[in-house]
Amino acid sequence: MSDADFAIVTRDLTKTFSVARRHVGRFAAIRSLFDPIRVHRTVVDKLTMSVARGELVALLGPNGAGKSTSIKMLTGILTPSSGEVFVDGRVPHRDRVGNARNIGAVFGQKTQLWWDLPAKQSLAILRDIFDVPKSVYDRQLADFDAILELSEFWDTPVRNLSLGQRVRCEMAGAMLHDPSIVFLDEPTIGMDVVVKEQTREFLRAQVQERGRTIVLTTHDMTEVARLCERVLLINHGRLMFDGTLEQLKSKYGSGALVNVTFSEPVGALEVPGARVVSHDAMQAVLAPMGVTTPEDIVRALISRFPVVNLAVDETNIEDLMRDVYLTTADELAHKRDSPDSDRDSA
Amino acid sequence: MTTIAQLPVWSRAHRLAHTVRVARKVSVLNLRARMEYRGDFVISVFFGIIWQTSTLMFASVLLTRFKGGLGNFPGSGVLLIIGMRLLSHGLYVLCFSNLGYLPLLVDEGRMEGYFLRPLSIFTQLLLSQFNVNAIGDIAVGATTLGFAVVLIHIHWAIGTIVYLGVAVIGGLLVEGALQLMLACLLLRSPGSRVLGSWIDELMSTFGNYPLSILPKVVVGLFTFLLPLAFVAYFPAEVILGIAPRHGVMSIVTRWSPLAGLLLFMLAKRVWAYSLRHYHSAGG
């Protein structure tokens, strides 16, 4: 297949920022002004991936992993330092306008709507900018309103909307022109549960009924579990994993944590398939490893120790990443040890 | 799926018409939004007028002290400079002063949104809000210019009037070009905002008087470094018939209304380059 057959293709996509470091010691401020120390930080590091048409993919990773920077390269906002990127066969930073007609994007914490105007007027302006025919515009609005219930607040100036209301309007704005590919950078951050669910339903409908391709960044694992079949996990700008959520969990554990409180002090704590994250006399935190589930650990704990309280923490991306780290570090160590390693020892 | 994305590549004329249509709609809506806060709207216009009127008062004091005019300019000629510059500046505020808000737009992430629409980022930047205070500036500028035209003892041929109009637009473009180049700096380091205020200050302090009252070195700086002389001073000399008749400066002065256009074209290039190297705010 050629690059144009995929919604998105990147090869060794890299972004390096040059950032100024401060001098330390005598005359630090003046030296920083006249002779700044420039350091290069590679924020996205040789990212190679592809997304097929009609896929809903989660770009997952902890804060600072390089998710937003990747999205900005895919949307033509940032020019890559090296590597290749194709969105619907186009190079976004070379053909920004062509790409813009074909994609939509929402950056959760930022607004693209006109601050002073009622949300609906912003949508009307976007209609003009994208030259959306009246019939399409009306159909789209009715469609969006049916799930997102925008008409309850779209006559309010954007500055007076709540976050959840605003982001729903942003989503409508991003899809008004019927883009085939949509990028959502942490769209549900700060939303309440009801609105989150509404948003997910909307995204599912956009993929299933309209055939859009959606790339979603988040560090909310629940969201991923509810929405995406496929997960791209990045950390320190590198692609660490590409596969289904099930594969991710079976490879690295679920990322969930089991918190336990004992009725009397407990000495050595050993539970098969679990790693002890922290442990003092009366309390402990355990993480399931490999195929072990939190429920297995709960069962094991109850049968062996004087448990008074148990709580399973929702899957948490930071913890999952920690597990991924430990496992990948292990993998690397194994590779180095094994004699048939394909690594060059020199 | 619908086929909006597959529309044929538009012709330039088509695109221009599209931009004009969008610009009109957004400006009307933005203006209407500002007018909803009536008190704020009235105060903005009022202070615009007060501000520029104080400039006029200072000038009239000067002119009554120096009855013979300033430098090589008669009193009415000084009024011509003031009127041209105020009107140019008012139009600049109306069209371009959103450039100064660039750091804010970058911080708020609205700049990212501009990249996502099939419209020039520059145009979107200029349309980000309606600058009501321009109305006061333009009103005072146009009034002053009107008085100057009546008071000056020259024959106002059609050619002269056209020259005046082009010069006012040229002045608007000089200021726009300077602030656009500054905006390119702002894109890299928001701290350069101070430089913008300083340029503003210089232009409003020195722009209202015939530069010939200043030392030659300073005139040179205001010609080639901060090209303030092209805003009103040079074209006014030509209109009043007191421009140099020989040498390079006679050509420079005569063609001065075009300086704005050239500078602006240069600034747009620098802008395009800066956008390609846009860093975006982290996060």
Ligand SMILES: Nc1ncnc2c1ncn2[C@@H]1O[C@H](COP(=O)(O)OP(=O)(O)O)[C@@H](O)[C@H]1O
């Ligand atoms: N314009 C920039 N200049 C310098 N560093 C940046 C810039 N944008 C992002 N970064 C850095 O790049 C890293 C990745 O940022 P980002 O892509 O926003 O991560 P994420 O969205 O995954 O949280 C962070 O450490 C951030 O500080």
Ligand SMILES: [Mg+2]
């Ligand atoms: Mg981010």
